[in-house]
Amino acid sequence: MSRQEGNVTLRETAFQVIKKHIVGGDWTGGTFLSEKFLSELLGMSKTPIRSALDRLEMMGLVKLAPKQGVFVQELSLKKILEFYELRLSLETYAARKLTGRMDAAFFQRLDANLALQDEAIRQDDISRYVELDREFHAMIVGGLDNEEYMEVMSRIQDKFLLVVRMTFVKNKRRLIGSIEEHRQLRQALAGQDAALSVRLVEAHIEYVKKIMF
Template sequence: MEKQAATVTLRDQAFEAIKKRIVSGEWHGGMFLSEKMLSELLGMSKTPIRSALDRLEMMGLVKLSPKQGVTVQEVSLKKILEIYELRLSLETFAVRRLTGKMDAGFFAGLDANLAKQAEAIEREDIIRYVELDRQFHAMIIAGLDNEEYTEVMSRIQDKFLLVVRTTFDRNKKRLAGSMEEHWQIRHALAGTDHELSVRLIQRHIEYVKKIML
């Protein structure tokens, strides 16, 4: 049992390490990843790495081929739009349900996240800001207290973050604009106007679509 638990831990460590490099843009679409290189980089055998790669392939972040090996998956425009539509549906539903219903603990979490966003912007740390952006939206979905919604959000976020990061790479001034929109969404959730919350989250997410098209 202990050996099995250790293997699971290594698999998860490999998964998170590889995913982080892909989502951050350090490993770009089309890049070849050999199992030998990953094994040496992460300091572990190929067994947990292969398990991690299988999981990453299911998420659409890598492509496994018997002939070509492992390559970082490029996100097509069609896939971007599909993810965009799913996220838009999920988050508009969430803010409509949550507006005016959340407690002080929920807003304390959002406020702490927003404070860290400001620090990341001050340092022009795009990778850190993108992760905080992810957390902000994940906290909103978590407010529904529905495991199925949380799981769906987690699954699409990694792919969507590749697109979000691109918008910030193209325009660093967008960082401040994004955080301001987060503040507006936070305050709308504390109010009673459900449709205002929906309009704000729509405008926020649609910015990414406008940049990518």
């Protein structure tokens, strides 16, 4: 591996690990992240870490405060509502477009994901379920085969998952309701009633709004 390739790998590793800790709830809003701490945690120099932090700041997951350092971004209720509205618009559009139009391979992927969701619930693994929840919804938007939509979805989810995780921590019984709504949506997408698919998406995402507001 060349030195340039190695640097790229280190930057990507730093980015993924830091993001996982933030999205997974290990580092909550306002947590101070020193470069020394991250360097020791990741076992790498500060250069790839700084690159990862710059990328995370662009995503809105951390905030670089002059003369203070790096902090995990705290999401205001206004920001959460903005993410909620954007995700709702995107996913209802996808549900309307995809209903009755997807092939068997698409539903096989959804079913495989649902099986893993069920396993995560049995193991009481909230972090794992949250990631699978992300994948489930990303697969639906991915069905549109539109790179711009997928880019927007990715940006929303990294921030919105912080909120989703909080709903499961506050009420673990919500895990059962969530996976059942996923199953209903999967069945609706395989049918011909696009309006039903849209209503199911709306109700599913609306739950987060009820909890947070």
